[in-house]
Amino acid sequence: MSERGRPRVAVFRPADERIETARTLLDGLGVEAVADPMLAVEPTGATPEAAAYVVFTSKTGAELVADAGWTPGDATVVAIGPKTADALQAAGYTVDLVPDEFSSTGLVELLAERVGEEPRSSGERPAADDTSVEVARSDHGSPVLLDGLRDAGADVHETVLYRLVRPEGSGESADLAAAGTLDATCFTSSLTVEHFLDAAAARGVRDEAIAGLNDAVVGVIGEPTRATAESLGIDVDVVPTEATFEALARETVAHLRR
Known part of the structure; x- marks a missing residue:
């Protein structure tokens, strides 16, 4: 006390x-x-690779890609939660998806049907066979997200935007x-x-x-x-x-x- x-x-x-x-x-x-x-944040200088879905898991990552001038192109932009979404929107990006549960598990649940081999309805994917997911985050991200998306059938790539020390x-x-x-x-x-x-x-x-x-x-x-x-x-x-x-x-x- x-x-x-x-x-x-x-x-x-x-x-x-x-x-x-x-x-x-x-x-x-x-x-x-x-x-x-x-x-403490140590930026790597990297930016997300092109993919059908680009996933951000932190406000820090959103700010770093904005500072680097990254553009999403036709990608569906996904934020792990409201703070990350707010940072992306403040930088001028459109946030397309936010999970109901603000966690790696929530992101997997949100994207599993969209990137799975057999989507339940039409229009759930940006392109007919495009299951690519780019995960842009720190060097200490949970394996739950990458493993879960791969198990769902996604073609997953991870870009480390910053290191945490x-x-x-x-x-x-x-x-x-x-x-x-x-x-x-x-x-x-x-x-x-x-x-x-x-x-x-x-x-x-x-x-x-x-x-x-x-x-x-x-x-x-x-x-x-x-x-x-x-x-x-x-x-x-x-x-x-x-x-x-x-x-x-x-x-x-x-x-x-x-």
């Missing part, structure tokens, strides 16, 4: 407007945000967890979990930090992140009903209040 009496909740968003938005949201929920960015100096939250003074965490990807533990190890408190997390409330954004956390010895308390940071923050704080 912080000196001001408000619970401390760690957030690991990149050090840009996303971490500030997280701070504002958590402040409004009556808790103290411990902003400890665990991801751990920022220098990260790990304040690991020290707090190790000291037993962190009340909750909001992990937004498997990589944030891994980088948190890397930072803890670098500070010599890995085991203590895991113990501290297991005495706190641990929220994760989806099932793949839950699987990663639990495989590393971290007990997960909250997986939000919707895979967005706002839902994660609200449901984690609600659990903490209980």
Whole structure:
């Protein structure tokens, strides 16, 4: 608990407007945000290849292709969720498809019939035999998306738009967890979990930090992140009903209040 009496909740968003938005949201929920960015973006300079469907899985990817002047041509543009869709639209792109579930699994469910060998109705594909899907994302994307699309019959190619690395100096939250003074965490990807533990190890408190997390409330954004956390010895308390940071923050704080 912080000196001001408000619970401390760690957030690991990149050090840009996303971490500030997280701070504002958590402040409004009556808790103290411990902003400890665990991801930094290193662009590769690559742009998506031509395909019938081009899939974007992050706001960062949308911004990078816009900065590079990429044009979709006749492709059907697919966004994993509303934040990615908003970023694409703000850059002037038309977003054709967004899944009901904002996750890799949701994208597979959305595209499976469209790229499958036997579509149920006409007009579901941009071209009669074009099942090509270009996935434009980071170097740490879930294999669920690529494997699921290939199993559905798609011709899948992946372009790595950027690499995600751990920022220098990260790990304040690991020290707090190790000291037993962190009340909750909001992990937004498997990589944030891994980088948190890397930072803890670098500070010599890995085991203590895991113990501290297991005495706190641990929220994760989806099932793949839950699987990663639990495989590393971290007990997960909250997986939000919707895979967005706002839902994660609200449901984690609600659990903490209980």
